[in-house]
Amino acid sequence: MKARCATHWLLGVTLILCLVHIYGLRRCLISVDVRIIEKSFHEIKRALQTKDTFKNVTILPTLENLRSIKPVDVCCVTNNLLTFYRDRVFKDHQERSLEVMRRISSIANSFLYMQKTLERCQVHRQCRCSQEATNATRIIHDNYNQLEVSSAALKSLGELNIFLAWIDRNHQETSAA
Numbered sequence: 001m002k003a004r005c006a007t008h009w010l011l012g013v014t015l016i017l018c019l020v021h022i023y024g025l026r027r028c029l030i031s032v033d034v035r036i037i038e039k040s041f042h043e044i045k046r047a048l049q050t051k052d053t054f055k056n057v058t059i060l061p062t063l064e065n066l067r068s069i070k071p072v073d074v075c076c077v078t079n080n081l082l083t084f085y086r087d088r089v090f091k092d093h094q095e096r097s098l099e100v101m102r103r104i105s106s107i108a109n110s111f112l113y114m115q116k117t118l119e120r121c122q123v124h125r126q127c128r129c130s131q132e133a134t135n136a137t138r139i140i141h142d143n144y145n146q147l148e149v150s151s152a153a154l155k156s157l158g159e160l161n162i163f164l165a166w167i168d169r170n171h172q173e174t175s176a177a
Contacts, residue, residue: 075127
């Protein structure tokens with residue numbers, strides 16, 4: 001009888017440890033207060049969106065479409081989108097307003113910090129890219145490439161709230177756990 005209880009207990013502990021391990025691999029904690037980034041974005045959103053001449057075109061998928069990304073791909077897609085914003089959007093955008101430029105620079109610095117956090121996950125092989133994740137980010141690049149560079153950068157900046165909401169949903173939950 002004791003052997004049977006011990007076996008069940010051991011099996012239960014093993015299952016719990018496996019679930020914790022899988023959940024830990026699913027997400028990486030990004031210890032950035034997304035609300036501060038959102039505040040910076042909302043302070044410049046109107047200025048960006050009034051310059052946007054392509055009102056019916058989107059670069060990023062909707063938040064609902066981003067939610068369909070599998071948990072195992074969250075790290076990869078997040079890293080790819082941070083790279084997209086760092087290497088293309090922030091570099092391609094040309095801004096005349098010093099205040100808007102300061103806000104964008106602050107957001108870019110926060111993205112760089114988040115990316116360094118995700119790099120630590122990659123070192124521990126917690127951030128793998130499936131073909132589905134690669135395809136999802138390729139579509140975003142394709143959408144970007146369909147517009148003229150400055151228009152695409154402006155459009156992507158105007159849609160930053162979608163990506164920030166997704167980061168908040170997928171990476172901030174871990175900090176509460």
